[in-house]
Amino acid sequence: MSYIRSFWNSPYTFWFILALPGLPIIGSLLRAGEELEPLLHPSGEFSARFLVISLMITPLMFATNGQRWVRWLMARRRYIGVAAGGYAALHVAIYLLDMGALAPIIEDMFKIGIWTGWLASLIFIPLVMTSNDWSVAKLGNNWKKIQKFSYAAAVLTLAHWVLVNFDFIPALVHFIPLTLLQVYRYVHLSKKRKDRERTAPA
Numbered sequence: 214m215s216y217i218r219s220f221w222n223s224p225y226t227f228w229f230i231l232a233l234p235g236l237p238i239i240g241s242l243l244r245a246g247e248e249l250e251p252l253l254h255p256s257g258e259f260s261a262r263f264l265v266i267s268l269m270i271t272p273l274m275f276a277t278n279g280q281r282w283v284r285w286l287m288a289r290r291r292y293i294g295v296a297a298g299g300y301a302a303l304h305v306a307i308y309l310l311d312m313g314a315l316a317p318i319i320e321d322m323f324k325i326g327i328w329t330g331w332l333a334s335l336i337f338i339p340l341v342m343t344s345n346d347w348s349v350a351k352l353g354n355n356w357k358k359i360q361k362f363s364y365a366a367a368v369l370t371l372a373h374w375v376l377v378n379f380d381f382i383p384a385l386v387h388f389i390p391l392t393l394l395q396v397y398r399y400v401h402l403s404k405k406r407k408d409r410e411r412t413a414p415a
């Protein structure tokens with residue numbers, strides 16, 4: 214039983230699960246002659262999906278009173294964020310290979326649906342680079358400040374998704390639960406702060 218538990222709790226098992234959706238994408242990428250454009254869809258969607266999941270975990274802690282499965286996810290939140298960055302890098306690589314030349318890439322960059330994607334990708338760089346134990350220890354309080362940029366990446370990703378897809382539904386299906394949980398977290402924390410102020414000795 215303890216073997217099963219340690220296998221399930223191993224970071225390698227979790228990394229493997231996170232990598233699974235990428236395997237068919239990389240498989241298609243490596244097969245010569247396959248069209249690249251269809252691969253933009255799964256790579257972009259999994260990046261956005263993992264970003265949304267990583268941002269849902271903290272408010273879920275409040276909403277569920279820190280249930281065990283949420284704590285399990287909380288301990289792995291950084292891995293999910295790094296996976297979001299990894300899929301974003303794959304998505305951008307597929308886009309660049311599909312475009313194939315610098316001129317159309319630069320021309321595309323001025324479209325709002327595309328520069329929102331570029332900005333989100335740039336924000337991912339410091340987020341991923343500081344998602345390791347050394348950075349957490351070294352940066353102290355600044356680490357949290359840097360990680361807050363993930364909300365900006367999420368807003369840009371939502372805009373990018375809606376603007377390139379011309380269909381609000383898939384993007385909203387992902388972002389509405391996140392928004393509701395964040396509103397819940399805000400209300401919960403404001404109420405707690407007010408209660409503390411009321412009961413604090415004058």
Ligand code: HEM
Pocket residue numbers: 250253254255256257258259260261264301304305308327330331332333334370373374377378383
């Ligand atoms: C250099 C930056 C980026 C560029 C140039 C770019 C480009 C594109 C393009 C051209 C599409 C349209 C695919 C189609 O024809 O269906 C697309 C779709 C998408 N991208 Fe990006 N992207 C970038 C960054 C990102 C990032 C960072 C994310 C997520 C965090 C992301 C998430 C998505 C999603 C969710 C879709 C919609 C997939 C679908 O439903 O079809 N993209 N991207």
